[in-house]
Amino acid sequence: xxxxxxxxxxxxEKVILISVILMGSLGIAMYSTWAERKVAAVMQDRIxxxxxxxxxxxxxxxxxxxxxxKEEIIPDRSTRFLFIMGPCLAMLTACxxxxxxxxxxxxxxxxxxxxxxxxADINIGILFVFGVVSLGVYGVMLGGWASNNKFSLLSSIRxxxxxxxxxxxxxxxxxxLLMMTGSLSLREIVAQQHGFWDGHWFxxxxxxxxxxxxxxxxxxxxxLNRAPFDLPECDxxxxxxxxxxxxxxxxxxxxxxxxxxxxxxxxxxxxxFWGGYNFPFMDKVAAGVHPLLFTLICVMALMTKxxxxxxxxxxxxxxxxxxxxxxxxxxxWKGLIPLALINMLITAIAILWIFKS
Amino acid sequence: xxxYEILFWLLTIMAxxxxxxxxxxxxxxxxVLFLIVTFxxxxxxxxxxxxxxLAVVNVIVYAGAIMVLFLFVIMLMNLNADVEPxxxxxxxxxxxxxxxxxxxxxxxxxxxATVLPLEKASSDIGLIKNLGRTLFTQFxxxxxxxxVLFLSAMIGAIVxxxxxxxxxxPLKGK
Numbered sequence: 001x002x003x004x005x006x007x008x009x010x011x012x013e014k015v016i017l018i019s020v021i022l023m024g025s026l027g028i029a030m031y032s033t034w035a036e037r038k039v040a041a042v043m044q045d046r047i048x049x050x051x052x053x054x055x056x057x058x059x060x061x062x063x064x065x066x067x068x069x070k071e072e073i074i075p076d077r078s079t080r081f082l083f084i085m086g087p088c089l090a091m092l093t094a095c096x097x098x099x100x101x102x103x104x105x106x107x108x109x110x111x112x113x114x115x116x117x118x119x120a121d122i123n124i125g126i127l128f129v130f131g132v133v134s135l136g137v138y139g140v141m142l143g144g145w146a147s148n149n150k151f152s153l154l155s156s157i158r159x160x161x162x163x164x165x166x167x168x169x170x171x172x173x174x175x176x177l178l179m180m181t182g183s184l185s186l187r188e189i190v191a192q193q194h195g196f197w198d199g200h201w202f203x204x205x206x207x208x209x210x211x212x213x214x215x216x217x218x219x220x221x222x223x224l225n226r227a228p229f230d231l232p233e234c235d236x237x238x239x240x241x242x243x244x245x246x247x248x249x250x251x252x253x254x255x256x257x258x259x260x261x262x263x264x265x266x267x268x269x270x271x272x273f274w275g276g277y278n279f280p281f282m283d284k285v286a287a288g289v290h291p292l293l294f295t296l297i298c299v300m301a302l303m304t305k306x307x308x309x310x311x312x313x314x315x316x317x318x319x320x321x322x323x324x325x326x327x328x329x330x331x332x333w334k335g336l337i338p339l340a341l342i343n344m345l346i347t348a349i350a351i352l353w354i355f356k357s
Numbered sequence: 358x359x360x361y362e363i364l365f366w367l368l369t370i371m372a373x374x375x376x377x378x379x380x381x382x383x384x385x386x387x388x389v390l391f392l393i394v395t396f397x398x399x400x401x402x403x404x405x406x407x408x409x410x411l412a413v414v415n416v417i418v419y420a421g422a423i424m425v426l427f428l429f430v431i432m433l434m435n436l437n438a439d440v441e442p443x444x445x446x447x448x449x450x451x452x453x454x455x456x457x458x459x460x461x462x463x464x465x466x467x468x469x470a471t472v473l474p475l476e477k478a479s480s481d482i483g484l485i486k487n488l489g490r491t492l493f494t495q496f497x498x499x500x501x502x503x504x505v506l507f508l509s510a511m512i513g514a515i516v517x518x519x520x521x522x523x524x525x526x527p528l529k530g531k
Contacts, residue, residue, distance in 0.1 A: 006360065079386075082386075082390075122409060123409065123484060123485070124409050124410055124413050124485060127410070127413040127414070127417065128413055130413075130417050130421075131413050131416040131417045131420075131421060133421075134416070134417050134420070134421025134422060134425075135416070135420065135421055137421075137425055138393075138425070141425065141428055141429075141432070142390075145386070145428075145432050153432060156432070157429060157432065157433065160425050160428075160429055161429070163425075164422060164425060164426070167421075167422075184485060
């Protein structure tokens with residue numbers, strides 16, 4: 001069966017995969033809000049949400065219902081179309097990146113049919129991620145400007161300049177990684193990190209690019225607008241920041257997209273630096289269990305890494321104080337970019353030296 | 358019609374209508390937004406031509422960075438539809454005549470040109486590996502010269518920015 005020259009079975013397979021990934025990222029983002037409150041509570045010696053459900057596990061649901069039920073206010077002097085488009089764009093760009101992440105190894109059915117656990121294996125995977133990340137700032141900018149509020153405008157301008165500054169360092173830190181991988185496809189990069197130990201050195205790129213990982217991580221914090229770089233929504237200076245005028249689910253979209261972004265960027269970091277779905281002794285496990293079970297174990301390994309990274313994001317938020325704006329810019333332009341350039345140089349020299357010997 | 362043709366026509370209509378939106382809309386902010394949509398549809402065309410790298414770089418550099426700066430400046434200057442100066446009738450008429458003459462010249466020039474038949478490019482011509490190999494072997498000199506050009510532009514921007522800082526702003530309390 002063909003539809004416009006595409007196999008319908010293939011289309012159905014992809015649609016199911018996309019729905020599962022979307023539902024999964026929404027679900028994880030939902031429970032990230034719960035985890036964030038629990039982490040904050042533990043750090044501050046409180047109990048945290050405990051009323052809705054067992055351990056407050058129904059709290060995200062209650063929050064969602066609350067946001068839906070709230071009155072929806074669109075300011076009179078706002079630019080209506082852009083005001084509505086802002087949160088939509090934020091949500092859209094947050095969900096788009098998951099398309100290129102390989103969530104697990106290919107599963108080959110008994111009849112020889114290969115099911116890929118990656119929505120699209122494009123050969124420029126990382127650049128696609130970058131493209132979507134660079135578009136992410138539009139949601140904040142348009143929403144902030146369309147609100148017709150000084151605080152929102154200031155906040156959106158902060159968000160834009162912060163995003164542009166840290167994208168540079170992020171890109172340069174990735175170039176060093178790409179010189180080692182020789183490929184831009186995320187699937188290829190994960191395949192290169194197969195197992196854990198290749199006989200000489202660890203296969204995971206964290207052990208080959210520790211400095212690059214550090215720079216990438218700091219830039220990820222800044223791109224996510226998360227503490228200690230949460231200047232666009234810094235409440236002591238800007239009230240609430242770019243979502244000041246928003247209410248109801250449009251506010252929910254902004255808050256929620258931050259958690260989806262956190263999930264996706266954890267997935268990207270895990271894929272690039274922590275081996276993706278690979279785990280130690282995976283060949284021995286693969287030989288011993290059913291292929292379907294092995295695929296599931298791989299997916300669980302990736303999820304474990306992602307959850308650890310999300311928890312790390314939360315620990316940092318509740319530990320470090322916020323940067324001042326000039327400190328943020330100094331760190332980005334005078335700290336991280338030179339460091340990333342040096343890292344690139346060291347990597348180039350190391351690669352040349354290894355190739356020569 | 359296959360999926361290729363459908364996508365091509367969709368992208369073409371999107372590109373042309375949003376490009377018209379850029380020049381026809383009164384509000385500078387919506388002009389910029391239309392321009393972003395235009396860049397996206399052009400990126401779509403690049404993908405149809407198998408130039409994936411070019412498509413993504415177009416999105417990252419133009420839609421993701423340069424347009425953000427455009428938006429930035431327009432937002433800071435608070436330009437609105439009612440602030441934009443209205444052109445007089447005479448000026449509009451002059452514009453139409455000048456544009457019409459230019460169109461005529463272009464039409465006349467194109468009429469005598471011979472159009473070569475299109476060659477079907479191989480499917481991996483736009484991949485980053487081939488692009489990199491071509492840039493660093495066949496076109497290495499133009500590539501390096503253009504990078505020097507960028508560097509000089511960057512230094513120029515820094516020099517202009519520095520001058521303002523030290524000369525015109527008086528130091529407080531001294």
